[in-house]
Amino acid sequence: MNNIVLIGFMGSGKTTFGRWVSRRHNRKFYDTDEYIEKKQNTTISEIFATKGEEAFRDMETETVKELSDTLDNCVISVGGGLVLREVNRELLRKLGTVVYLKASEEELCKRLSKDTKRPLLQGGGLHEKIHNLMEQREDIYLDAADMIVDTQKMSFEQMYTAIIKNMED
Numbered sequence: 001m002n003n004i005v006l007i008g009f010m011g012s013g014k015t016t017f018g019r020w021v022s023r024r025h026n027r028k029f030y031d032t033d034e035y036i037e038k039k040q041n042t043t044i045s046e047i048f049a050t051k052g053e054e055a056f057r058d059m060e061t062e063t064v065k066e067l068s069d070t071l072d073n074c075v076i077s078v079g080g081g082l083v084l085r086e087v088n089r090e091l092l093r094k095l096g097t098v099v100y101l102k103a104s105e106e107e108l109c110k111r112l113s114k115d116t117k118r119p120l121l122q123g124g125g126l127h128e129k130i131h132n133l134m135e136q137r138e139d140i141y142l143d144a145a146d147m148i149v150d151t152q153k154m155s156f157e158q159m160y161t162a163i164i165k166n167m168e169d
């Protein structure tokens with residue numbers, strides 16, 4: 001236990017912040033997308049293109065099950081859609097403190113404007129895509145989270161301090 005689990009929309013900074021925490025505060029880092037890419041020896045885009053989203057979601061569930069056994073003092077960032085499955089949300093809760101990294105749709109749109117690696121956001125109409133997905137997902141993020149961190153109001157160090165304080169309370 002004692003793990004930090006980062007959830008939230010694509011572009012909220014889960015991977016970037018998770019890696020930062022790992023380096024700066026000496027925690028082992030896992031990112032479910034990187035884990036899947038390594039295991040499958042291919043990219044997320046390729047998996048979506050050749051096997052489809054459902055197959056990718058199955059890989060996410062498998063990943064969380066594999067991670068949930070032994071981790072301690074780690075930081076784990078998960079793909080933005082991993083919490084869509086109830087079984088995954090339950091496993092994450094058992095893993096540690098679940099932190100919802102939050103950013104506005106406008107901010108996400110800015111951060112993802114040049115992205116080419118997220119299959120659900122390709123093909124134009126980025127703002128509308130983000131808006132529609134956020135509408136489907138925001139309640140799920142809120143429901144899955146032990147705490148919410150506003151990534152637009154705090155530095156990474158402040159975010160980390162808030163998370164640790166919450167874990168100690």
Ligand SMILES: Nc1ncnc2c1ncn2[C@@H]1O[C@H](COP(=O)(O)OP(=O)(O)O)[C@@H](O)[C@H]1O
Pocket residue numbers: 008009010011012013014015016017077080111112151152
């Ligand atoms: N707090 C932040 N402020 C500004 N830009 C950020 C912040 N966090 C992440 N980013 C940028 O947003 C993009 C997406 O970040 P990433 O960590 O891949 O998000 P996620 O893993 O949640 O999809 C990257 O270009 C990253 O540099």
Ligand SMILES: O=C(O)C1=C[C@@H](OP(=O)(O)O)[C@@H](O)[C@H](O)C1
Pocket residue numbers: 008009010011014015033044078079080081082117118119120
């Ligand atoms: O929200 C989603 O459904 C997805 C988020 C991505 O991860 P990030 O949240 O790290 O961008 C990645 O898992 C895949 O493209 C699907």
Ligand SMILES: [Mg+2]
Pocket residue numbers: 014015016033077078079
């Ligand atoms: Mg990521």
